[in-house]
Amino acid sequence: MSTHASAAVISSSVAAARVEPYPDSKKPIGSIRFQPLPLSLSKSVKVSSRICAVSKPNDAETLSSVDTSLSPRVKSLKPSKTMVITDLAATLVQSGVPVVRLAAGEPDFDTPKIVAEAGVNAIRDGFTRYSLNAGITELREAICRKLKEENGLSYAPDQILVSNGAKQSILQAVLAVCSPGDEVIIPAPYWVSYTEQARLADATPVIIPTKISDNFLLDPKVLESKLTEKSRLLILCSPSNPTGSVYPKSLLEEIARIIAKHPRLMVLSDEIYEHIIYAPATHTSFASLPNMYERTLTVNGFSKAFAMTGWRLGYLAGPKHIVAACSKLQGQVSSGASSISQKAGVAALGLGKAGGEIVAEMVKAYRERRDFLVKSFREMEGVKISEPQGAFYLFIDFSAYYGSEAEGFGLISDSSSLALYFLDKFQVAMVPGDAFGDDSCIRISYATSLDVLRVAVDKIRKALEPLRATVSV
Numbered sequence: 001m002s003t004h005a006s007a008a009v010i011s012s013s014v015a016a017a018r019v020e021p022y023p024d025s026k027k028p029i030g031s032i033r034f035q036p037l038p039l040s041l042s043k044s045v046k047v048s049s050r051i052c053a054v055s056k057p058n059d060a061e062t063l064s065s066v067d068t069s070l071s072p073r074v075k076s077l078k079p080s081k082t083m084v085i086t087d088l089a090a091t092l093v094q095s096g097v098p099v100v101r102l103a104a105g106e107p108d109f110d111t112p113k114i115v116a117e118a119g120v121n122a123i124r125d126g127f128t129r130y131s132l133n134a135g136i137t138e139l140r141e142a143i144c145r146k147l148k149e150e151n152g153l154s155y156a157p158d159q160i161l162v163s164n165g166a167k168q169s170i171l172q173a174v175l176a177v178c179s180p181g182d183e184v185i186i187p188a189p190y191w192v193s194y195t196e197q198a199r200l201a202d203a204t205p206v207i208i209p210t211k212i213s214d215n216f217l218l219d220p221k222v223l224e225s226k227l228t229e230k231s232r233l234l235i236l237c238s239p240s241n242p243t244g245s246v247y248p249k250s251l252l253e254e255i256a257r258i259i260a261k262h263p264r265l266m267v268l269s270d271e272i273y274e275h276i277i278y279a280p281a282t283h284t285s286f287a288s289l290p291n292m293y294e295r296t297l298t299v300n301g302f303s304k305a306f307a308m309t310g311w312r313l314g315y316l317a318g319p320k321h322i323v324a325a326c327s328k329l330q331g332q333v334s335s336g337a338s339s340i341s342q343k344a345g346v347a348a349l350g351l352g353k354a355g356g357e358i359v360a361e362m363v364k365a366y367r368e369r370r371d372f373l374v375k376s377f378r379e380m381e382g383v384k385i386s387e388p389q390g391a392f393y394l395f396i397d398f399s400a401y402y403g404s405e406a407e408g409f410g411l412i413s414d415s416s417s418l419a420l421y422f423l424d425k426f427q428v429a430m431v432p433g434d435a436f437g438d439d440s441c442i443r444i445s446y447a448t449s450l451d452v453l454r455v456a457v458d459k460i461r462k463a464l465e466p467l468r469a470t471v472s473v
Contacts, residue, residue, distance in 0.1 A: 076199060080192050081435035085419070089429035100456045102444045103429045105241060105393070107307040109365075111344070112358045115306060118347035122340045131336040134327050135162025135315070139342045142349040143315055150353060151285040153298070153317070161323050162345075163330060164337050166272050166301035166314030171197045172326040172333075173268055173297045173316055174233065178203040182232035187218040188437030189395060191241045191270070195437075203232065207437055212397055215386045216243040220254040227258070231265050236286060239273040242436045242443040243395040244370075244388020246277060249284040256289045268297045272314070273391040275305035275354045278367050281389035287317075294319055304391075305355050306348040307362065311341040366392045369446040369453055376457045380464060382471075392447045395433065399440035404467040412467065415439045426459040 086104040093099050110116075122128070134140065140157040147153040163169045170193070178184060180202035186194050188207045195205040208226055210216045218236075236255075238247040247255075259265050269286040277283055287296035301314030316326055330336075351358055370387075373394055377385050382400035404412050409425060412418050415432035419442055422428045433441035446453060 073200065077196050082192055082431050085423075085429055085431055089423075092427075092429075098427055099423070100428045100452060100459065102446070102448065102456055103431050104447070105304075105445050106309045106447055107304065107362065107392070108448050109307040109362050111307050111311070112348070112351065114351070115308065115344050115347045119311070119340045119344035122343035127339050127343060129339060131339040131342060133331045133336045134158075134323075135160065135336060136339065136342045136346075139346050139349075140315075142346050143317070146349050147285075147298075147317060151298075152288045153285060153293070155317050156320075159317055159320050159323050161316045161327050161330065162337050162342060163314050163316065164334055165303065165312045166270070166299050167193060168330070168334065169299045169301070169314045169316040169326075170194075170268065170270065171200065172329045173299065173318070173322070174198060174201050174203070175329055176322055176325040177266055177297070178232050181230060183228065183230045185223070185226060185231055185234040186437075187216075187236070189216060189240075189242050189433065189441070190235070190437050191237060192435050194235050198233075204230075206231075209438070212384055212386050212395075212441075215389075216240065216245045216395065217247060217251060218255065220251070220258055223255060224258045227262055227265065229264070231262060233266050233268055234259065235268045235270065237270040237273075238283070239277055239281075239388075239390025240393075241273065241391055242393050242431075242433075243386065244391045244393045245386065246281040246283070246389035249282070252284055252286060253289060256286070256292050259295065260291050266295050266297065267292065268299065271298060271300045272304050274300065275359055276363055276366060276392060277390040278363070278370070278388075283390075297322065302345050302348055305359050305362075306351075308341075308344065308348065311338070311344055313337055313341045313345050366446065369448075369450055370394070372450060372453060373444070373446055373457070376461075380461060381468065382464070392445060394444045394446065395436070395438070395441045396444060397441050401464065401467050401471055404470040406467060415442055418442060422460065422463055426463045428456050428459050428463070 082103060082105065086101070089099045089101045089103055093101070137157060139162055140160040143160050143162075144155050144157060147155055161169065161172075163172065174184065174197045178198065178201040182203040183206045184194070184198035184203045185206050185208060186198070188209050190207070195207070198205045206226060208218060208222055210218055223234075236247065239245065259267060267286055271283070271285060274283045285298060287293050287298050297316060297318040299314065299316055302308040302311060303314070316323060348355070354360070369392070374385060374387050377383050377394070377396055382398070384397035385394060388394060398415070398418055401418065402413055406412060406421055406425065409421050412421055415434050419430050419432040422430060431443045433439055433443060436443060
């Protein structure tokens with residue numbers, strides 16, 4: 001596949017999410033809008049059926065008599081741009097295009113050997129049957145110990161629900177506590193699924209923008225001004241995806257005091273990145289704050305810190321009756337998580353506090369990569385960054401380059417067109433910021449080697465050079 005073909009494939013791949021063939025690249029996918037390609041390029045590209053497979057009925061008359069429409073609830077959902085671009089980048093690599101992949105939020109480390117062996121042993125020992133819906137007792141007890149020793153939180157096993165990843169834990173929590181018309185308060189930038197999961201519950205997402213000058217942290221005064229009698233759930237993510245920001249305890253305490261004034265308002269604290277944090281920053285579990293224990297649904301998991309993305313294992317901790325409600329939902333949706341993964345989860349929690357030396361070595365590598373990227377992007381004209389204190393993302397403001405014209409590409413007007421420009425012309429895959437509620441930025445994942453990041457920085461620097469002549473930066 002040619003270099004130019006990558007742009008056509010991203011257009012067609014994203015369009016495929018709406019089951020529409022290329023070259024109708026003007027159509028929006030969620031809120032993403034890709035620029036149409038030059039006619040000469042469009043004619044030269046043959047779209048792979050693996051990307052845009054559209055079945056055609058043999059009998060049009062029969063088709064017209066069958067109602068195959070989708071539900072309004074599903075049609076209203078936006079596809080995850082993170083997944084679209086990650087899958088696309090992988091497809092391009094398989095096709096021979098040397099794409100530098102900085103889109104996926106997935107550790108590049110292997111699952112620790114002792115954890116993987118626990119999963120293998122579970123298979124060999126025949127531990128391959130359905131587990132308890134809420135999770136095996138051994139794992140839930142281990143989670144309780146972890147929460148007590150690391151987070152200062154006391155839970156019983158019946159207050160823990162193990163699920164197929166933290167994403168499922170979050171969705172079930174939102175469905176359990178939100179009613180139609182409720183408001184879910186979401187600081188932006190946000191993880192791509194929060195808003196869509198709120199809509200699945202017939203709740204209304206209320207987005208509160210944050211500023212890069214404030215390190216993308218929620219301003220308590222702005223939060224207070226947005227709360228109403230309909231406010232039901234505040235979602236906080238610290239360390240944050242996509243910004244890497246970490247909420248200091250003092251700021252969380254201010255937020256907690258505001259929440260305490262609103263009897264209906266609960267908090268979903270997404271703590272999946274808690275162990276990927278860079279000193280002097282420290283992690284505070286929201287449920288550990290005064291009067292917040294009964295209001296807080298804590299979500300965590302194994303994918304990020306333990307490099308276990310494919311094992312699909314997460315959990316929820318919270319008030320017993322809410323956890324029971326989530327368990328009821330899970331029993332009708334997926335039943336218990338993989339018994340094999342759960343045994344691996346027990347081994348992961350046995351590595352020591354915060355994952356022990358194995359996770360500490362991963363965090364050391366992430367920090368080295370972060371430091372390299374922060375230094376590199378601070379040297380680039382027109383680029384603004386907030387130094388992340390956790391996770392493995394940079395959320396970079398490239399908006400000074402909006403309005404520029406790229407030769408052979410066209411107008412760069414927003415984060416989507418800039419991300420497409422980076423991919424099409426320089427083979428670097430990143431996620432546009434509008435996926436996270438902030439169109440001024442682009443998210444870079446540095447969950448890859450320093451060698452790869454050096455190549456990426458060089459390509460991005462070269463990509464920006466010709467744009468400077470057309471805008472003031």
